[in-house]
Amino acid sequence: MIMSPTxxxxxxxxxxxxxxxxxxxxxxxxxxxxTGGLAKAPGVGxxxxxxxxxxxxxxxxxxxxxxxxxxxxxxxxxxxxTLRVRLRATWTGDAxxxxxxxxxxxxxxxGGPPPAADVSSxxxxxxxxxxxxxxxxxxxxxxxxxxxxxxxxxxxxxxxxVQVVVRDEREAQNFLYADQWQVTDPLGHxxxxxxxxxxx
Numbered sequence: 776m777i778m779s780p781t782x783x784x785x786x787x788x789x790x791x792x793x794x795x796x797x798x799x800x801x802x803x804x805x806x807x808x809x810t811g812g813l814a815k816a817p818g819v820g821x822x823x824x825x826x827x828x829x830x831x832x833x834x835x836x837x838x839x840x841x842x843x844x845x846x847x848x849x850x851x852x853x854x855x856x857t858l859r860v861r862l863r864a865t866w867t868g869d870a871x872x873x874x875x876x877x878x879x880x881x882x883x884x885x886g887g888p889p890p891a892a893d894v895s896s897x898x899x900x901x902x903x904x905x906x907x908x909x910x911x912x913x914x915x916x917x918x919x920x921x922x923x924x925x926x927x928x929x930x931x932x933x934x935x936x937v938q939v940v941v942r943d944e945r946e947a948q949n950f951l952y953a954d955q956w957q958v959t960d961p962l963g964h965x966x967x968x969x970x971x972x973x974x975x
Contacts, residue, residue, distance in 0.1 A: 822963030824941070830963065832943045834956065835879065836911075838863040839941075839965040842882075844920055844933045846973040856920040856931075856973060858882055860939055864914045866906035873905040875914055876944060878958040882918050883938040933971035938964045 824830050830837045840861040848854045860882060866872045906912055921931055941963055944956040 824963050824965045826965055826967055828965075830941050830965075832879070832941070832962070833946075834867055834944060835876065836865040836867065837880070837941060838911075839939045839967060841970065842937055842939065842967045843970045843972045846975055849915070853975075857917045858920050858937065858969070860916040860918075860967075862914040862916065863911050864906060865911045866908055868908055871905045871907050875906065876956065876958070879942050879944070880916050881940050881942075882916070883940055883964070884934050885936070885938060887934045933969050933973075936966050936968050939967055940964045 824839070826839060826841065828838070830839075840863060842861070843859045844856060845859050846854060846856045860880065862880065864875050940961050943959045943962045945959055947955040947957050
């Protein structure tokens with residue numbers, strides 16, 4: 776029996792054509808991986824902001840200026856070692872807001888001991904009267920550093936950097952909570968060098 780040249784080439788052609796989709800898939804996966812598409816987003820939010828860069832939120836604009844490890848209050852009195860985050864906040868609403876929304880900012884210490892869970896509210900510094908619309912104001916967030924308060928507990932070295940995590944807000948989708956806003960998942964973070972300003 777004599778086979779035609781066309782019939783003899785058909786199985787080989789099918790085999791060659793079968794590799795094409797596989798090669799295309801491998802190339803696409805490689806391209807996505809090379810551009811960071813397969814990288815796992817950190818738990819501190821997918822975006823990374825620079826120190827001093829404005830972070831625009833639904834109702835606020837925040838700027839993280841720095842982090843100090845201190846053992847005195849803002850008035851100079853002795854206190855427990857505390858990470859003090861220096862912020863600038865601009866309220867974009869229509870009327871004066873008394874406080875920065877709770878939960879928008881928190882601190883993570885990569886690879887180190889976690890700060891105390893009870894975070895003080897973000898406080899307005901050096902002024903009173905709340906946040907006026909479109910007026911940038913200084914603010915601070917303070918979290919207790921797990922350092923020894925006496926000689927029996929070892930002193931914990933200051934971390935080189937911390938991550939200041941920023942969350943956004945969204946309006947509550949519930950008629951029971953009209954005009955209420957809820958904090959969302961982390962939007963991003965700022966890697967901030969820590970200045971050790973402890974006096975003791």
